[in-house]
Amino acid sequence: MPVLCSSCAEKRAVLKRPKTAHSLCKDCFFWAFEEEVHQTIVSARLFNHGETVGIGASGGKDSTVLAHVMKLLNERYDYGLKLLLLSVDEGITGYRDDSLETVKRNQQQYELPLKIVSYEELYGWTMDAIVKQVGLKNNCTFCGVFRRQALDRGAMMLKVDKICTGHNADDVAETVLMNVLRGDIARLRRCTAISTASEGEGVVPRCKPLKYAYEKEIVLYAYFKKLDYFSTECIYSPNAYRGHARTFLKDLEAVRPSAIMDVIHSGENLSVREGVKMPVQGTCGRCGYISSQTLCKSCVLLEGLNRGLPRLGIGKHHRLHGKILLQQPLTQAEERKLKAQDL
Ligand code: SF4
Ligand code: ZN
Numbered sequence: 549m550p551v552l553c554s555s556c557a558e559k560r561a562v563l564k565r566p567k568t569a570h571s572l573c574k575d576c577f578f579w580a581f582e583e584e585v586h587q588t589i590v591s592a593r594l595f596n597h598g599e600t601v602g603i604g605a606s607g608g609k610d611s612t613v614l615a616h617v618m619k620l621l622n623e624r625y626d627y628g629l630k631l632l633l634l635s636v637d638e639g640i641t642g643y644r645d646d647s648l649e650t651v652k653r654n655q656q657q658y659e660l661p662l663k664i665v666s667y668e669e670l671y672g673w674t675m676d677a678i679v680k681q682v683g684l685k686n687n688c689t690f691c692g693v694f695r696r697q698a699l700d701r702g703a704m705m706l707k708v709d710k711i712c713t714g715h716n717a718d719d720v721a722e723t724v725l726m727n728v729l730r731g732d733i734a735r736l737r738r739c740t741a742i743s744t745a746s747e748g749e750g751v752v753p754r755c756k757p758l759k760y761a762y763e764k765e766i767v768l769y770a771y772f773k774k775l776d777y778f779s780t781e782c783i784y785s786p787n788a789y790r791g792h793a794r795t796f797l798k799d800l801e802a803v804r805p806s807a808i809m810d811v812i813h814s815g816e817n818l819s820v821r822e823g824v825k826m827p828v829q830g831t832c833g834r835c836g837y838i839s840s841q842t843l844c845k846s847c848v849l850l851e852g853l854n855r856g857l858p859r860l861g862i863g864k865h866h867r868l869h870g871k872i873l874l875q876q877p878l879t880q881a882e883e884r885k886l887k888a889q890d891l
Contacts (some may be wrong), residue, residue, distance in 0.1 A: 597628035607650035610714030637666035639674025665702035726816035842869035857886035
């Protein structure tokens with residue numbers, strides 16, 4: 549006998565919600581999913597009427613669902629937001645070029661303006677070229693640091709008030725676990741924040757409207773809504789460490805679905821003991837971007853690439869920042885340590 553939707557009790561249930569285990573029909577699932585995102589937005593006061601909001605769009609499932617739901621809620625609840633899509637082209641042949649085609653189609657489907665900023669135009673390097681120089685071990689460090697700054701720069705060009713990204717509950721829980729495993733207290737404190745505005749971090753405030761949305765539900769939503777998204781993994785392989793955290797979390801979720809929420813709540817409720825030393829935010833001596841060191845991570849990584857010393861930005865070489873800032877040459881011994889061989 550067909551199972552009836554536990555919400556409307558009229559239509560046939562087509563899925564069991566991964567988050568609550570309720571059997572729902574398609575329409576009741578859509579409504580529940582969208583309402584939860586709306587509640588997240590309202591209760592955390594993520595946006596103000598009249599703001600321009602850039603949606604970080606990669607063409608993947610999370611940002612495609614985010615763009616779809618943001619547009620829908622903006623109309624349904626009259627948020628009064630001006631929405632646009634903001635994409636970063638990392639310069640990865642066979643991956644990003646294809647996913648950007650999806651973003652361009654989304655732009656047509658959602659009738660939102662689109663801005664693409666590329667690593668090549670901002671830094672003079674594509675990820676393809678970076679991987680050639682640094683290999684496949686630390687490439688995601690370069691990519692992550694550059695992407696963060698690229699999104700900010702794109703947002704500033706477009707004069708957006710806020711950026712929202714498609715980070716979902718699984719991403720946040722993974723990050724909590726990773727920061728616990730690394731003992732990174734500063735990041736652990738920040739990583740569960742739904743909006744960076746409260747943390748005074750970043751140039752353009754960022755927020756995560758899908759922070760409490762399970763990845764499995766995002767996939768179901770995109771599937772039943774027949775959204776147009778790109779699902780191939782990056783050819784330069786996902787970050788290995790995050791991969792372990794992800795597998796661990798998926799194992800926990802299989803036994804107890806609330807594990808994802810529980811990890812997030814644990815992260816949210818951790819408090820840092822008084823007296824624990826935290827990095828002090830200043831600005832980069834070269835580009836003016838926020839930084840807790842003399843130079844921002846992006847400038848150091850770039851300097852390393854341009855000098856053919858890619859290890860400069862990997863690991864701790866803060867004492868060399870002064871020399872770099874003053875364009876002074878490094879000693880031979882310093883250079884030797886920073887060459888690519890054992891990257
Ligand atoms: Fe960049 Fe690494 Fe992500 Fe590929 S997997 S897009 S290289 S951060
Ligand atoms: Zn800088």
